[in-house]
Structure formats: structure tokens, C-alpha cells
Amino acid sequence: MLHFSSPGRRPVTSALLLAGGLLLALPAYSATIFSDDFSDGDISDWSTSGNVDAYNNESIRLRDTSTATRGLSTAGFSSVSVDFALSASSLENGEFCYAEVSTDGGSSWSSVLTVENGQDNGTIFTGSGSPAGIDNNTQVQVRFRGTGSTIGDYCYGQSVTVSGTSGATTEPDINAPASLDFGDIAPGNTNTLGATISNTGTADLVINNVSAPSAPFSIASNNCGTVSPSASCQLTIDFSPSADGSYSSSISISSNDPDEGNVTIALYGSASSGGGGGGGSVENFDPLSGSGAVSRGALSFNTLINGSDPGQLVNYSHYALPANAAMPSNQFEGSLELFGEATGGAFDEQKDTYRYTSNQDSTRKHLPEFDFELVQTGSHIFPVQRGSIASSHPEWEYILTPGRVWDENGDNGYSRVALPFALQQKNANCIHNGMMTFLFKDDGSVSDVAYQIAGETCLYFQVDMWGQLDASYTPHSVNNAAALTADYQAEVNGRMPVKPLSALAQDYPGTDPSKFSLPSGKDAASMSLVGFVIDGTHYTGGCVSRQGDYPYCESMPVPSxxxxxxxxxxxxxxxxxxxxxxxxxxxxxxxxxxxxxxxxxxxxxxxxxxxxxxxxxxxxxxxxxxxxxxxxxxxxxxxxxxxxxxxxxxxxxxxxxxxxxxxxxxxxxxxxxxxxxxxxxxxxxxxxxxxxxxxxxxxxxxxxxxxxxxxxxxxxxxxxxxxxxxxxxxRDDVAKIxxxxxxxxxxxLDQAELDAALQRNAADRGNDPLADYKYKNGFWAHEISANLPGCSGELWLPFMSGYGGISVLVLPNDTLYYYFADDDAYTWMDAAVESHSIRSLCQ
Missing domain, CATH: 3.40.710.10 (DD-peptidase/beta-lactamase superfamily)
Structure with missing residues (x-):
């Protein structure tokens, strides 16, 4: 029977976490890390070569020249030893049976037990070994090996047990932030940030000294002394500049951490007369060259400033960055809060398979509370929180993604923001995509926020939502704004080059882009995102909605x-x-x-x-x-x-x-x-x-x-x-993944298992869900050779699939095709054949 120490079975640490977070130290003790006596007749967990089988529910039998190998981990254990039991029969001179251990993943082996001619009468021999490097090692392997010359030469691995002492080694481990960014504030003001110093080790961390930073930084409080395992302490640091400028300093922390006796926290901040979040100079990131002369038919200055709710959905082009947009003259950094979400806005059901909204006052018809931090960099604005954000709303959670900022001459000195957002059902995967827009100034002036949702990637629940809500803008320094901005700029600059799918006809003459944009059987109105990647370029389409094209396809989230x-x-x-x-x-x-x-x-x-x-x-x-x-x-x-x-x-x-x-x-x-x-x-x-x-x-x-x-x-x-x-x-994530x-x-990834997942190993294709389909390592595959001219033999095309109409094809000609849709159709053969016409899929 095979055993592993694992959570819920045998503890492998030297401390017990009690209620309230107190760690109680426990003495080190011996534990079985791994054992197998083959009494269950199952050797599927062993990697074998040659002629190997399970014998009589008592051993693993090796005939001729063969091996049986098992990988394991001794992480967290010291004084590790390996005990083998081994027997043999019918050996000749020069033929041996071995029990061996490797501590480097199988590159080299140490022999623990050897049985040879003269000992091959069925007697069970035992041996124990502790080769150097076996403690606390994730690359340990054990092996039985026979060197017989015929199928009649037998080695019997009777058992193997690996044991060690758990929790014998204890030491502290300090964990501290690498830097603190205090942002930009006005001279004469103070911004205070905290630094959590934690002990992720298994012994007390003793903080010996915390150095003082140079002005205008100072340590406001320090409760760090002795820090128990899994506990933490706090430093609070003030940034109080008296004059404009950029400032930096650092704090050095010395402790008894054996690996990091000294750690440094870098401090950054700036001061300007417009500081304090918002205001200040606008960075020249992704600059706009328009004059600001924009003719606006909806969501005008008067509509947003005077609170005159348009009362209806508008075409998404009114949320888009206009061709003549000017660089913004205001700088947003701080919090945007909405009011009246629970009662405001309109709702129009398009499809409701499970009758979610049969109640006329359903909370599902209204937005969750909105109060989030945003940071502007040049003509872009991004939310501090990304992903699906936990909410007290019973039905919805927000997803916020990056948007744009610009000036229009008709906005009377305000700058205009377009912010993509989505609603996601709690505990579910459907995504309902929308847009918000508002006007703001450096001083905290802000218009109403207009919003609408008119598209989704969701088979069973499709709705329109729209409205206009009161808002407040609180300019303030966002923690680590400089680092967040640098990361965002790197994200934008690191996106794969994009062209429309229509450009395939020019870049690859003879290609029909419609085969990618809308394969036979797909509904154009359902296509949230569609793309084809070839030779380092990402050709994109989709982004349709019930109110025209969604204006920020690069920021539209889709579900998996x-x-x-x-x-x-x-x-x-x-x-x-x-x-x-x-x-x-x-x-x-x-x-x-x-x-x-x-x-x-x-x-x-x-x-x-x-x-x-x-x-x-x-x-x-x-x-x-x-x-x-x-x-x-x-x-x-x-x-x-x-x-x-x-x-x-x-x-x-x-x-x-x-x-x-x-x-x-x-x-x-x-x-x-x-x-x-x-x-x-x-x-x-x-x-x-x-x-x-x-x-x-x-x-x-x-x-x-x-x-x-x-x-x-x-x-x-x-x-x-x-x-x-x-x-x-x-969409850029899909292309990169x-x-x-x-x-x-x-x-x-393990190359052999990836090859199997992608149907590169004819001997390991997986099981058969349907005729001409395979499923291996989480990937689907379909045999398509009959659809492709010039191919001989089978051609299994691997792909990913998701509920509602999601397909991602990993094409064997080093291209990628995907769509995220909600029409419950999974047809993609047109795209595969068209990719084949550009570059052969034949293997």
C-alpha cells in the first residue's frame, strides 16, 4: 500500500496553529514520508522501462534488463533514510538486482542494496541508506533495477520506505516591502504609510535595529522587537515635504534572519503645489494630437454636468476616444464614488433563461456600490483594483479595466474619462460588459457619471442596463501610484502588435478574413472577441454589442x-x-x-x-x-x-x-x-x-x-x-497564453505531458469523448485531416473549449485562433482550413 504524508493525514511541520493565531512549538518527530509494499497490486505510480509488472500482490517484478523508478519529495524533513527490501531468482554471473536512490532527479544514483548470483534463491535482503543531499529535497527518486540478460532473470522489489524527522530545523525568515511610494502631495502636508514586517520562518525573529530615514521622511511609530513565527509588526513612516521637489531615502532593518541579516525599504515621494492626488502635470504617455474640436451628439457637457439623464441607451461611439481628442489638461488621482446605485438606472431584459428578474424590484437590475481608486497616466486611466472585486451586493461584482482621458473644447475646462467596466454574477463566470463616462477637474469638481451595459459573454442571461448617477471625486495620493503607473505603462507597451482581421487579406494575399471573423454556424451578434495570431501579429475582431461596436476592445474582459x-x-x-x-x-x-x-x-x-x-x-x-x-x-x-x-x-x-x-x-x-x-x-x-x-x-x-x-x-x-x-x-492575455x-x-511545463496534451505523441492521445475527438490533460482534440487538402494520415487539432461558445485553437502551424461568444455554437473548421491555406497544418 502506498502512503504519503499530506495535509489531513500526517503533519509535516513543527508547529501547531492555535485559535487566535498563536503558534505552539512542537518537538521534532519521525515520520514516514513515502512507502510502498506493493500489496495493492498497483504499480501505476512507478515509471518503468523494460519488462516490469506487479507480482502476486507482494512485489514489483523486473525481468531481463529493466527499471522501476518513483519520484518523491522530502521537503521539510531532515535525517532522511531509505529502507529497501529486495529478492531475486535465476541470476547468472555478472547479473545483478539493485535498490538505488537519486538526490538530483535521476542524474546520478547511489546503490543501497545489491543482490547477485548465489543470493538468488528468493531470500529477501534488506538495506538502508542516507545519501548526501537527501534531506529537504524535492528531487529525490528511488529505483529498483535489474541487469539480467533474459526474460527468465528475475528481480523482486519487495518494499521501499522513506522516513525522516519532521520540523527539526527552525529559523526566522524576515519579509518586508521593497519600497514605499508616498506619491505626490502639496508642500506642508503629510502622507503616512505603513510597512508590515512579517516572520514567515519557524523561529522568533529578533529586530535588532531600524535606521532613521533622512528628511522629509521620518518614522512615526515602531512596534518591532521580537516577532513570533507567522506574526508581524508595523512601522509607520511620515512623508512631510516643506517645498516642491522629488525625494528619496531608505530604512535599513537588521535582524537575526540567517539569510538576510539586513533588509532595506526604499522610500519615494514628491511635492508640488498641485499635489495631494489629482492636479499636477499630465504625463506624456500615449499623447493625443487632436485640437479638441469634437462635435458631440450624446453625453454632452450639459447632459453630464446638469444631471439631465438621457433616459436611453446610446451608441457606444459616444463613449469612444474621438479622432480629434486633445491631450487632457487635468490629472486624475484619487477616489471616484457613485450615489444612488441601489435605486437608480434602467433595465431591459433580453434573455433570462432562469427567470432571475421576475421580481420587478430585483436587486439584479441595479449596480453595486461604487467607490474605487483610479490613477491617470497621460491619456490613460486605470483602476487600482483589477479582476472581479468582492461586493456586498447580493448579485453583482465589478470588474474594472483601463480606459482613456482626453479634452474636448465643449467641456469648458473639464477633462473627460471613459472607463470600461463589467458586472459579473457572484460565484459565476458570465461577464456583462459596459462603459462609464464623466468629466472632472484637478480641484475635485466632477460631473454625473453616465453608464450603460449593452453586451455580454453569457448564454443564459442577457440584459441592457443604463443610467446617470451623482458622483464625487476625492483627489488624494494613491499608495504606490508611481509603481502602479510604471507597471501599467509596461503592460500597454508589452501588448502584442494588433491589426484588424481584415488586414490578413493584404498581409497574406488570397486569405479570406471572413473565415476567421465569422466561421459558418456562428452568430455575428454573439462574438465578444475573435482573433488570429500569426508571425507575432494579433489580428482581431468582434467587440459587437446591441449598441454598436464596443469602443475599447483591448480592455474588454471575457470569461474562461x-x-x-x-x-x-x-x-x-x-x-x-x-x-x-x-x-x-x-x-x-x-x-x-x-x-x-x-x-x-x-x-x-x-x-x-x-x-x-x-x-x-x-x-x-x-x-x-x-x-x-x-x-x-x-x-x-x-x-x-x-x-x-x-x-x-x-x-x-x-x-x-x-x-x-x-x-x-x-x-x-x-x-x-x-x-x-x-x-x-x-x-x-x-x-x-x-x-x-x-x-x-x-x-x-x-x-x-x-x-x-x-x-x-x-x-x-x-x-x-x-x-x-x-x-x-x-484579448492580449488570450494571445499570450x-x-x-x-x-x-x-x-x-513538463514537455512530455504538454506534447500529449497537444497531440504530438501518437501513443498518448487520451480517451474518446466522441468519434474523432480526444481529451488529454484538459485539452480537447479533433481529427480533421479529411477537411485539409494535401495532408496524409491523421491530423489531431488541439483546442480549448468553454461553455456558451468559447473556442481556442492551438494550430500545429504555429498559429492561434480564438473566439469568445455566447451563441452555444462551437464551429471553427472554416478558420482552421483558412489557416491551412496560409501555412500548412500537415505534420
Missing amino acids: YSSAKSVFAGSALMRLEEKYPGTFGQIIGNYVPDCASNGNWDDVTFENALDMSTGNYKLAGYMSDEGASHTNDLFLPEDHASKISYSCTEYPRKATPGTKWVYHTSDTYILGRAMNQYVKGIEGSSTDIFTDIVIDEVLAPLGISPTAHFTRRTYDSVQQPFAGWGLMWL GGLYRSGSQSV
């Missing part, structure tokens, strides 16, 4: 739905396999106690869950289980306990894991939980599978936007990411 199964679940598991070989073979039941209780998950691997082949199901028909009870029992509950209980217990065992494809979003939710607990056991309890693995190690290096750093999570203290749905992207899979090789 089940394409998250590829980007989140698939990427996470392939990343973990690259870091910790053998992760694909980990057992769900070892990491999710809710699933272990019924016995149906004790032989289901992480790979089985990713491949939708757990063997646990009710209805074998295509998507039959998925629609039967998921809505009420998986998608609607907001807490982890309800979601995981349903997911683990809903389906009985009907097939051997790995043999039968049955689609369950609940299986991906279980996998997300299992991966989260697995990586916490290796890298520490604060590790998060989405933030620390998917974002920091896979997606952020691609240059994705802050919007794409978000995932839906449960609303309780667990905050479990959904894994199978709940991401959101801007697709590029990770489109490229031939990379070093972030």
Missing part, C-alpha cells in the same frame, strides 16, 4: 468557463510534474479527505481527474452527468465544504480509473483541491496553487495583464480556487 480546465488545471499539473516528477501519479484520496472517506478515490490519480477518467460516474452518455445536478450542488454553493462534499460523493464507481471518459467539472474541482494540498505539503502551507504556481511560474512570465491574475474562489476562509472555471482574460502552448518547446 471550461477553458480554465486547460489553462489552470492542465497547466498547474504539467508545471508540478516538471518540478516534482511523479505528480501525475499522485492519488486523490491521499490529499482530499472528503474523497478518501468513500473509497472511490483511493486509486484515482491526479492524471485521471484531469483526463475526466476517474471511473466514478452515473450516466455514461456524452455530458449526461454534467447537466444532471451540477448547477444546484456544485456551481451555486459559495463554500468549499458544500462543493467538495458533492464532488466527492455524487458518483459511484463504475469503471477502472483511466479507462472511461465521463465529463465532470466536479472532478476538476477535486483536482484543484488535491493539487493545492499537495503543493502546500512540499512548498509550505502558505503556497497557493493558482497564485504561486499558475500565475507566478507559468502565466506571469508571459506578460499577462493584472485582470488575468484573478480566479474565482469559494467565499469562505478556505478560498479554494475553482480550477475548472472562473478565470477572466483580456495561447502562445505558450503554440510554441514547440518550453521549460516551464
